[in-house]
Amino acid sequence: MFFNSYEFIFEFLPVVCAVYFLLAKAPRIGTWWLVAASLFFYSYHRAHSLWLLPVSILFNYGLSLLMVRQKRKVWLIAGIVANLLVLAVFKYQVALGGAGGTGQTWWSALSGLTFPLGISFYTFSQISYLVDTYRGQDRPSSLGDYALFVTFFPHLLSGPILRHREMIPQFDSVLRRRLIPRNLARGSALIIIGLVKKVLIADPLAPLVAKAFDSTGALESGTAWLGAAAYTFQLYNDFSGYCDIAVGVAFLFNLRIPENFRAPYRSVSIQEFWRRWHISLSNWLRDYVYYSLPGMRSKWKIFPYLNAVVTMLICGLWHGLGWTFLVWGLLHGIALAGCAYWRRLRLHMPNAVGWALTFAFVSLSWVIFRAKDLPASLRVYRAMFSAFPWSPLIAWCKTAGIALLRHPIESWSPETDLGRLVLLVAALAVAVPSYSYVMARTMKPTPWTACLGAALLTICVLRFSSASYFLYAFF
């Protein structure tokens, strides 16, 4: 089930919420009710991959109990290897054997398996739990709480990646079972903001993106620039929209899920970008990969830079097994290492220049992330820069903004021109001083804000019939 669907907004969410608060006096049953609801939510579209989730939960929970009894590294290694193996088999078999259909590799024997949604997210959550338990930073909870930590439906499909030790104390809190109007209001506000991002911004940009990335004919410079810009904002609004809804839904249950985005396109360096973009993954990679790599305490100063590159390569691979993700990760790794070196040299860069460079780098690197393979990304890059000697900045302004204003109204095409308009709005929205979490936190409880929320919610709901999947559901 997806957040941007009628059945979620009108059927699933109200029923789950109502029953949950009715069960306030029976907390154990309430927990299992949420687990059951989450499994239903998960299996709504793909019931055949449901079995993997309980198996994975039982395996990791059992292993954590074992680690508490016998603190042996072999259990941790076995757990990590098993989780990564499952991830590799289910996530990467499509890339290696299934989709290719060559029938030559042993992977092809697994081609009947289908990609279980959210596998990357719940696998990483559980790996962090195993590591923390081994390090003694965490201890096993009850099976019900653990199952809820993994399956809790707001974060199950596309994150954020949760930490066991952050969630379990909240599950135990008695406050959680009361209906708190302020949380209900803030949660609703975040859900509406998330839906606006997804349905009214990300989805209308999709035709512009498809025109640049999925067309087979000759690609014009303007179309390529427009497609790259549109994807920059589509991906952000799609994914951050999902996370806003996830945080908002958790709020309804009086639970705090960590925020995953903090206006990343306002970053003035690539390091700052990764502190603001997909924060839960960045933190996970920092804590469990970057600091675990060898050489961090070595006298060789190159190791931190090298490890940044390796970490970002893993980040690329986490998104999928393909050269595009690998190269994208490599580019970001190099950029992070370069940025760290720049800081070490104590060189100064004006914020405006830093922002422009960061935004340009991130936008350009999304091209390779979105393209279906490397030649396809080169095709887009070639088209983008074929407009030289125009500077790319002029081309960007021309296509994204001025072209829209000059566009004759009689040749208005709802598909692409709506996209242009939305692109302009999305680009301007980067300059909004606040972001969704802050907006929800500082919102005033006036009838006007409620009516504005209702109007936006209605517009989003009316667009549900043509809404699409969330992009990160398939990572």
Add this chain to the structure above:
Amino acid sequence: MNRNKSRRKWTHWCCWLLAASFVLMGSAAAFTLVVDPYQIYHPMIGGPPRFNRYLQRFSVPGLARTARYEIALAGTSMLQNIPNSAVERLCGGKAVNLCMAGASIHEEAATLRLILKHPGTKTVLLTLDYNSFSGGAIEPVPGVDLVFPAYLYDDSPFDKFPYFLSLDSLLTSYRDLRAPLREGETFDSDWPWKFPDTMKFEAAHAVQGIDPHAINRGFGMSNLNLEPMKAAFAANMFALLEGNKAVKIHFVLPPYSILVWHDYAQRGQIPVYFAFKKWLVEQAERTGHFDIVDYQDRANIITNMALYADIYHFNERITEQLVRSACTGDALLTRNNFNERAQSLLHLVQSTDPVEIVREARGGR
């Protein structure tokens, strides 16, 4: 005190949000429900209903539910090009046309279910196209990218949100009341799915773009196998047919032009099709729930390319003949005449040359 005040404020905010959402969404839903552009709950209010050939799949369930009829024509586009008045004249009874271009067997069954639920239905003519099976039991026909709104075909009240709460429905309702007709639309409820004028029934037009050596090249139709076809038919139709006692159901096997049979021959599909037809005849006789009207071996029709707009679609005079035959019960395919008619069709295929047919249709060029 302050805490209570704050709690009250936020409670009010939630109530305002709920109330305002209810009013706004309720208004949108009420407008669509009152106009009901696809006539799902009642005949359209505020003007004559319009029929858009690109939105057949949206109009069909409404017509099947709320139109007044005794005879229903359904299935693929093969039977769509005939006025209801002609059907009424030929079969005696109020008729409705519920065909949809490129229908899959699943889509046909969904329509048939609604027809059988309609209290006035006495007769159903349902085309059974070979290509309807190319999506298997559930999937749409490959290459047909028309949306099938399954929620309009079932009886659940909980899945109708995409109809009531959709910008598309809202705009369609508004346009149906205010806007002039657009390309592909008509107010003609007697002949709602008339083929467009661009479909010319001329031999030269019918073979346009056809490569007689590889006829399927321009169409890209899938090759089928017998067992999946039987399974798709059984999964979609058996329960409906066996649950039905009162309504006469005629499956119509449309007379494709001889070039279609040459295409099947080129792809080795004739044995599959014949085996499926034979199995269908056995099912018809075993269950007694339906019969099969077959025009596929009519040499005077299928070899005359001047009757076709393309290699599949024939003109309305042939459609009228088919409808008449179905209502009078002639041209039935039975176990007794199956072999003879199959041989006759096979002979036609073997004794004609697609290159020659195409050349002739192009006026000797």
